Amino acid sequence: MADGKNTDFCTVCRRETEYMLREDTVQKLIRGKEYSFKVYHAFCSECGEEMDIPGLADYNMQSIDRQYRQMENLVSIDDIKKLMEIYHLGKAPLSYALGFGEITITRYLYGQIPSREYSDIIRRALTSPRYMNEQLEKNADKLGITAYRKAKKAARELTDAFGVSDKMLVAISYLFAQMQEVTPLALQKLLYFVQGIYLVLVGTPFFEEDCQAWVHGPVYENVYNLFKNFKYNPIEDDRFAVFRERFAELDQTEKKVIDLVIDSFGLYSGKTLERITHREQPWLEARGNTEPSASREIITKAAIKTYFEEVAGRYGVDSADGLNAYIRAQLSSSSS
Numbered sequence: 001m002a003d004g005k006n007t008d009f010c011t012v013c014r015r016e017t018e019y020m021l022r023e024d025t026v027q028k029l030i031r032g033k034e035y036s037f038k039v040y041h042a043f044c045s046e047c048g049e050e051m052d053i054p055g056l057a058d059y060n061m062q063s064i065d066r067q068y069r070q071m072e073n074l075v076s077i078d079d080i081k082k083l084m085e086i087y088h089l090g091k092a093p094l095s096y097a098l099g100f101g102e103i104t105i106t107r108y109l110y111g112q113i114p115s116r117e118y119s120d121i122i123r124r125a126l127t128s129p130r131y132m133n134e135q136l137e138k139n140a141d142k143l144g145i146t147a148y149r150k151a152k153k154a155a156r157e158l159t160d161a162f163g164v165s166d167k168m169l170v171a172i173s174y175l176f177a178q179m180q181e182v183t184p185l186a187l188q189k190l191l192y193f194v195q196g197i198y199l200v201l202v203g204t205p206f207f208e209e210d211c212q213a214w215v216h217g218p219v220y221e222n223v224y225n226l227f228k229n230f231k232y233n234p235i236e237d238d239r240f241a242v243f244r245e246r247f248a249e250l251d252q253t254e255k256k257v258i259d260l261v262i263d264s265f266g267l268y269s270g271k272t273l274e275r276i277t278h279r280e281q282p283w284l285e286a287r288g289n290t291e292p293s294a295s296r297e298i299i300t301k302a303a304i305k306t307y308f309e310e311v312a313g314r315y316g317v318d319s320a321d322g323l324n325a326y327i328r329a330q331l332s333s334s335s336s
């Protein structure tokens with residue numbers, strides 16, 4: 001809000017003066033519940049009187065709306081717009097598709113705050129193409145045939161594109177939420193380490209997918225296809241909304257393992273991680289004597305588990321310190 005020099009007309013000083021913005025809290029009663037919101041007030045730098053700055057009241061109102069939705073975990077107007085874009089649905093067709101009245105979505109787009117129940121339906125539609133598909137089926141007779149076909153096609157494409165297990169989906173969702181930037185190459189390696197460490201600490205696989213020994217290290221093929229589909233910056237792709245907030249489905253241990261990987265392997269580039277995996281037994285064994293580019297042999301979960309049990313014995317895998325010691329050892333033993 002505050003940047004550069006802010007000046008406006010002060011009615012006390014009777015001339016243009018500089019003002020300062022100060023954060024304040026206001027209490028509001030909404031649907032019978034008390035909330036406190038952060039707002040900004042402007043004060044004249046010379047006389048100290050509060051000033052009425054054009055646009056500031058609007059800014060505060062929008063900000064309160066945002067804060068309220070965040071506190072109550074309700075979908076935003078942007079979320080609704082995203083849903084319309086992803087499924088190529090207009091306001092009324094989207095309303096019908098979700099089982100709402102004709103103008104419900106229109107009212108939300110104008111700022112009306114959805115109820116918890118409707119907000120949850122919208123979020124679910126946004127984060128699960130399967131659910132959206134069910135809704136489209138259920139409400140097909142209320143939708144025009146063209147809208148129905150377009151939306152169904154989008155749902156089908158999304159379901160195919162996200163052809164990864166739910167566990168894999170939430171793991172990726174959590175990695176995205178915690179890290180600023182993850183390249184597809186780095187993501188592949190991080191998932192592999194998550195699987196390895198989880199196998200040691202818990203004894204069972206984190207996700208059901210098997211990875212393959214590709215030239216550039218272990219690769220989960222369905223994850224690879226997913227990102228091939230989304231090309232450049234997947235995180236900015238609207239369709240990636242399906243990854244949002246799915247990580248709430250992780251339990252404490254699952255989160256802990258991913259955090260461990262982020263605080264150790266997550267500090268390195270995809271290329272460096274590739275170098276590490278190239279020195280590890282599971283990848284080397286799966287590659288065997290195959291031609292450099294040909295192999296897509298599966299790296300078995302058993303092989304991964306055995307290997308990381310060894311790592312655990314030598315360095316410990318239940319702390320970032322242990323993992324970082326392992327990484328340093330791998331990177332310094334220079335046999336490329």
Ligand SMILES: [Zn+2]
Nearest residue numbers: 010013044047
């Ligand atoms: Zn003044």
